[in-house]
Amino acid sequence: MTALTNDHDLHDHDDHHHHEAEAADRYVFGFWLYIISDCLLFSTLFATYAVMGQNFANGITPKELFDLNFVAVETALLLLSSFTFGMAMLGANVENMAKTKFWLIITALLGLSFLGMEIYEFVHFSHEGATPQTSGYWTSFYSLVATHGLHVTAGLIWMFFLFIHFNRDGFSNENKIRLSCLSLFWHFLDIIWICVFSFVYLRGAM
């Protein structure tokens, strides 16, 4: 992980680089452990959703509401944003700040569009009579999908602050670690969305 070492070190021997790279790896691994605990959080939400799958309490059903064309666009936005974050990482590999920032902005715009669509969808569903209070099914639906949406919101706020850090300190060691962790987080959110569109929307629309 040589790219994570800092070129502006006063002590420029390999030993020092080695220690810094190890420290950076530990940070990223620590964040990876957080991602794992987040996986467990989502697993309980998916389990609740699966258990509540048919509990409509004579209320409106997902089959009447889900619009797969709409979900396909949401999916495309999030998948593309995962890809554009990858492009930002490649920019950071060669310490190209303009490239990194450009792709980060594209990623943020895609994420914002996704979030906007999700909020619109929730408002629309509520107007049609599907609120979290409607039935066990809709409680578990909103818990699961909105928790994912909250994570996307957190990722966008994080991106905003990382941008400020980049303006202030450029490619410092700390900023590279922050970018690596945010990259993990963002790809993780797309992986969760794969499960959401497959098991919630596609299955619910059948």
Added chain:
Amino acid sequence: MSSSETGPGGQAHGSVKEYVVGLILSILLTVLPFYLVMSGVGSDTFTVIAIVVAAIAQVLVQMVFFLHMNGSSEQTWLTVSAVYTVFILLFVIVGSLWIFEHLNHNMLMGH
């Protein structure tokens, strides 16, 4: 822990080609289940199995091409923790469904 954890988000890995391949595979694995459900060509059982298989495949694709996980000896701890997580996920989800299936069954028998 080994000296380097060039794992998910690790900057030493990754190329444009890798990300493009990941993107194309992800698009294919997304379009396929959407097409099956929206067109209704297959039987329900077939479609459900296809959704599950496509989802698992796409998760794996993104772990390999976007998170750069490769199971190498440098990533031992990542691999171990990921496998551990999969087990816990299965316990939680399959276990919950199993328990509630039994509960539903027993409640109906009481009537």
